[in-house]
Amino acid sequence: LNAGLAGYEQIIRANTALDAVVDDLTRLAEQHADNPAVYRVLGDGLMRQGRLQAALDTYRKALNQL
Numbered sequence: 001l002n003a004g005l006a007g008y009e010q011i012i013r014a015n016t017a018l019d020a021v022v023d024d025l026t027r028l029a030e031q032h033a034d035n036p037a038v039y040r041v042l043g044d045g046l047m048r049q050g051r052l053q054a055a056l057d058t059y060r061k062a063l064n065q066l
Contacts, residue, residue, distance in 0.1 A: 001032065001035070001037075005038065005041050008021055008024070009041055009044065012041070012045050015048055018049050022042065022046060026042065028042075036063070036066055039061045039065070043062065046058055
């Protein structure tokens with residue numbers, strides 16, 4: 001999972017395939033609801049898409065798990 005998240009982070013930083021990445025990460029967040037790292041990377045993807053409120057809500061989920 002950690003290696004996959006690192007790959008998604010690189011794709012997000014490159015600002016490519018954001019829709020596909022966010023969709024994948026959303027599914028991962030459902031499967032790994034107890035992993036704050038998934039929510040953090042998902043939040044990064046949402047920020048790149050310009051979905052600020054969704055990103056903030058997602059980051060909040062990650063913080064609540066720490």
